[in-house]
Amino acid sequence: MPSSTRWRKSSFSGGGDDNHCVELAVADGKVRLRESDTPATALTTTPGRLATFIRTVKAGALDDLS
Template identity: 50%
Template sequence: MTTPDNWQKSSYSGGSDGNNCLELASTPTTLHLRESDHPATTLTTTRTPLANLLEGIRTGDLGVGR
């Protein structure tokens, strides 16, 4: 699987050119996340699992230890 070339830097990264940020790229069916200082390592997922993870983080209910 190839990853897209249209990476976007997180808005929380500030305006600097530093490499301390999360980057996101998407295709019609997948989402790709990477840390800018380690771009060779990419997490690939789809919208639903990522949305579920973020909701679990927000609510504090990740189902750990059940």
């Protein structure tokens, strides 16, 4: 992954270095997700699949997994 990749985190995460959160980046038409405390590991998906996942979570379809 290029070092010029611009990672973004939610404004809800706060501004300190110890605020662990999920970060997103877009590169080459793909969406990359990573945890701020383990930045070397990233998941890659498409915008459409991420949108489907978010809708599924918001609908509560995964609530019974816990």
